[in-house]
Amino acid sequence: MKVTVIGTGFVGVVSAAIYASFGNEVVGLDIDENKVKLLEKGQVPFYEPGLQDLLLEQQAKGKLTFTTSYETAITGAEIIIIAVGTPSAADETADLRYIFASAKSLAPYLSDSAIVVIKSTVPPGTLEKTIAIIKETSSVNFYGASLPEFLREGSAVQDTLHPDRIVIGAESEFVFEKLEELHESLNAPVIRCKVASAQMAKYTANSYLATRITFINEIANLCEKNGADINEVIKAIGYDKRIGQHYWYPGLGYGGSCFPKDVKELAAYSRSIGEDGNLLNRVNEINKNRIYRLLEKFAEEISGFENKTVALLGLSFKPNTDDMREAPSTKIIPLLSNLGATVKSYDPMAKYSALDSDRHQQYSSIEEACEDSDVIMCVVEWPEIIGFDFSKVRNNENQFFIDARNQFDPEKIKKMGFQYLGIGKR
Ligand SMILES: NC(=O)c1ccc[n+]([C@@H]2O[C@H](COP(=O)([O-])OP(=O)(O)OC[C@H]3O[C@@H](n4cnc5c(N)ncnc54)[C@H](O)[C@@H]3O)[C@@H](O)[C@H]2O)c1
Structure with missing residues (x-):
């Protein structure tokens, strides 16, 4: 099949490479010339395990090309997948301008019977508006569909190759069949549903996971007051x-390119349809305050951050990615700096150059970041950080070890001579 993916960000590049690996002729289209130049040379503009090899393989086979030309990418395409960004607008609704701009640009080149699929995360009503924009220019007979994406950064290739399910929102048998055919090689359960249900399923999945994180953080706050240990509580429940043992992450709250945005957008969407008191408004608020609250607690426990040197380990929003969107570090570093601390950071992949000054410097090893530190703060559970022997960097009796993701055994850390501080326990 001839498939075009519009938007070559995380979702777009992964999808394009995988659809190509199924034997389709795939074109990746982006308005960002630099990104397209890199991709044409077989270079992925971000870090995602396994993606570079997959990309090179499909390019070598001639199955995957990239362009900035709508005419080249859309002419003759049977399936057009829109995977452009949908950031939150100032009022926290989804900013759909990139979806609508791509619809306007593709319209003149659309072929008869083409299917325009929205893979980006969008609220109900968006596909109808997108179709209306295309119809302003195009008079061909085309179809619309929703195909929400559930991949996780850091395991995007594996997630796309082994999805839990494929959700297809559409109104015609032809569209269901074509999109099922596109995903046939995956052998995954397919859920055929209404367009609005598919769009709601995506927001619901992310909002549920974000709420689960917020919920356990709220319980952790109580444990800190009453002497219970959140890890023991999680094991018991x-x-x-x-309930299950999985997906409990007491810590800094949720971050990244999707959860904060999707919770905000679903909350804003609920307000826009008269559901003002929706729970997600509160989840969003709690998460926004999470890092401030935690830093206040830690500041109290270590008698303030003023004039302290903090080794901050982990900059990306989670392990195995260099994505810094809504990463806790981007809030923590300026806050620590305002509190009078000097921050020495380390991350295996991500770079944080904002605020590089005498108050923050990034180092290229855990040892260097921890040298002369008064506080070691583990912010991301990269395997390299979790597996590091911290006894090598213990340098004074009063050195604190803040386990902001509850990843370490407190007794082991204390035995090394650190004063251990975690989440949801005293
Ligand atoms: N990143 C994730 O983990 C993830 C997971 C599931 C769903 N999603 C959703 O998928 C969508 C894309 O997310 P992403 O992280 O890949 O975004 P991204 O910001 O990494 O990439 C978006 C790309 O779209 C391009 N673009 C913007 N306007 C364009 C236009 N008019 N024509 C062509 N290209 C255009 C941009 O240049 C950029 O390269 C979002 O709606 C997001 O919520 C993301």
Whole structure:
């Protein structure tokens, strides 16, 4: 099949490479010339395990090309997948301008019977508006569909190759069949549903996971007050099959390119349709305050950050990615700096140059970042950080170890001579 993917960001590049690996003729289209130049040379503009090899393989086979030309990419395409960004606008609704701009640009080149699919995360009503924009220019008979994406950065290739399910929102048998055919090689369960259901499923999945993180943080706050240990509480509740042991992350709150945005957008969407009191408004608020609250707690426990040197380990929003969108470090570093600390950071992949000054410098190893530190703060559970022997960087009796992701055994850290501080325990 001839497939075009519009937007060669995280989702677009991964999808394009994988659809090409199924034997389709795939074109990746972006308005960012620099990105397209890199991709044409087989270079992925971001870090994602396994993607570079997949890209090179499909380019070598001639199955995958990249362009900035709508005419080249859309002419003759049977399936056009829109995967452009949908950031939150100032009022926290989804900013759909890139979706609508791509619809306007593709319209003149659309072929008869083409399917325009929205893979980007968008609220109900968006596909109808997109179709209306295309119809202003095009008079061909085309179809619309929703195909939400559930991949996770850091394991995007594996997630796309082994999805839990494929959700297709459409109104015609022809569209369901074509999109099922596109995903046939995956052998995954396919959910055929209404367009609005597919769009709601995506927001619901992310909002649920974000709420689960917020929920356990709220419980952790209580544990800190009453002497319970959040890890023990999680173990105890996890035996209930309705609850489970998985996906409990007491810590800094949720970050990244999707959860904060999707919760905000679903909350804003709920307000826009008269559901003002929706729970997600509160989840969003709690998460926004999470890091401030935690830093206040830690400041109290270590008698303030003023004149302290903090080794901050982990900059990206989670392990195995260099994505810094809504990464906790981008809030923590300026806050620590305002509190009078000097921050020495380290990350295996991500770069944080904002605020590079005498108050923050990034180093190229854990050892260097921890040298002369008063506080070691583990912010991201990169395997290299979790597996590091911190006894090598213990340098004074009063050195604190802040385990902001509850990843370490407190007793082991204390035995090394650190004063251990975690989440949801005293
Ligand atoms: N990143 C994730 O983990 C993830 C997971 C699931 C769903 N999503 C959703 O997928 C969508 C894309 O996310 P992303 O992280 O890949 O975004 P991104 O910001 O990494 O990439 C978006 C790309 O779209 C391009 N673009 C913008 N306007 C364009 C236009 N008019 N024509 C062609 N290209 C255009 C940009 O140049 C950019 O390269 C979003 O709606 C997001 O919510 C993302």
